[in-house]
Amino acid sequence: MRFGPVPSQSAAGAILAHSLRLNGKVLKKGRVLDQGDVQAILAAGLDQVVVARADPDDVVEDIAATRLAAALVPDPAAAHLRLTPAVTGRVNLNAKRPGIVMLDAGAILRLNRIHPEITLATLAPFTRVTPRLLVGTVKIISYAVPETALAAACDAARGAIRVQPVLRKSAGLVLTEAPGQKPALAAKARIAVTARLAQLGITLEAVRIVPHQTPALATALQDIPGDMALILTGSATSDLNDTGPQAVRAAGGQVDRFGMPVDPGNLLFLGQQGGRPVIGLPGCARAPALNGADWVLERVACGLKVTGDDIAAMGVGGLLKEIPTRPHPREG
Numbered sequence: 001m002r003f004g005p006v007p008s009q010s011a012a013g014a015i016l017a018h019s020l021r022l023n024g025k026v027l028k029k030g031r032v033l034d035q036g037d038v039q040a041i042l043a044a045g046l047d048q049v050v051v052a053r054a055d056p057d058d059v060v061e062d063i064a065a066t067r068l069a070a071a072l073v074p075d076p077a078a079a080h081l082r083l084t085p086a087v088t089g090r091v092n093l094n095a096k097r098p099g100i101v102m103l104d105a106g107a108i109l110r111l112n113r114i115h116p117e118i119t120l121a122t123l124a125p126f127t128r129v130t131p132r133l134l135v136g137t138v139k140i141i142s143y144a145v146p147e148t149a150l151a152a153a154c155d156a157a158r159g160a161i162r163v164q165p166v167l168r169k170s171a172g173l174v175l176t177e178a179p180g181q182k183p184a185l186a187a188k189a190r191i192a193v194t195a196r197l198a199q200l201g202i203t204l205e206a207v208r209i210v211p212h213q214t215p216a217l218a219t220a221l222q223d224i225p226g227d228m229a230l231i232l233t234g235s236a237t238s239d240l241n242d243t244g245p246q247a248v249r250a251a252g253g254q255v256d257r258f259g260m261p262v263d264p265g266n267l268l269f270l271g272q273q274g275g276r277p278v279i280g281l282p283g284c285a286r287a288p289a290l291n292g293a294d295w296v297l298e299r300v301a302c303g304l305k306v307t308g309d310d311i312a313a314m315g316v317g318g319l320l321k322e323i324p325t326r327p328h329p330r331e332g
């Protein structure tokens with residue numbers, strides 16, 4: 001692409017680089033100048049104007065953005081994304097369903113290395129999204145880019161972004177009450193968990209409140225409906241063999257993980273029972289603020305298997321904002 005000042009009388013067919021105000025008339029940048037525009041520029045006393053001209057092997061910005069977006073999302077319906085029409089070299093990718101963002105980060109890095117004016121910016125991997133939320137944006141920074149670079153970018157990141165939709169549509173919640181616990185604590189937990197699930201489009205089918213004892217919790221777990229079972233104990237889980245994990249085993253299930261390197265959220269446990277996942281929520285889940293349990297819940301709700309390695313990897317970036325009502329703050 002050629003860019004710079006040219007004599008005004010020879011600017012027809014070029015792309016205006018900077019907006020101009022001419023005796024009450026506005027010519028916006030990016031406009032392809034016609035002969036009438038040239039006459040208006042000359043009439044305003046401007047003998048030169050800054051323009052851009054695409055070379056024969058260049059692709060203009062809107063066409064380039066449209067092609068790159070189509071390569072990134074070849075099947076928008078399957079990727080649960082909506083692609084906007086290109087405007088000033090930009091195409092936005094918006095979520096169509098609740099879910100989490102799935103990316104090929106290596107492919108996106110390769111794309112962004114090819115040419116500094118061919119770009120894709122996205123949300124972080126596994127970010128929770130709701131319908132219409134902006135997931136990524138393609139932006140062609142200049143008015144035109146080389147065909148060879150555009151083709152390489154399309155090849156580098158083909159199919160590299162999608163939304164993994166929520167697949168588990170219902171959940172059951174079992175709350176335990178420890179001796180001397182205030183009744184308001186259970187109500188607070190129910191409200192917070194209901195709101196978390198609603199953000200994912202998940203229905204809380206039932207809530208059971210039982211004494212903080214393994215047999216009672218195990219019985220409730222076997223009985224409660226839902227595609228997922230959530231447990232929030234009145235007394236914090238402090239060991240792999242504490243009341244909550246033991247109740248999962250007593251109900252015929254298994255516990256795969258206790259503890260996570262995300263704070264708040266350390267005291268989470270994860271397992272399965274009756275063919276469905278079981279998440280033991282940490283006490284911080286009674287508050288609406290983001291905590292480690294959200295990251296696990298979102299992936300499980302979207303049908304992903306969450307491994308020990310997955311949870312271990314959450315430690316990078318896992319130091320989250322402190323919850324003001326936390327009984328034992330990180331810093332006194």
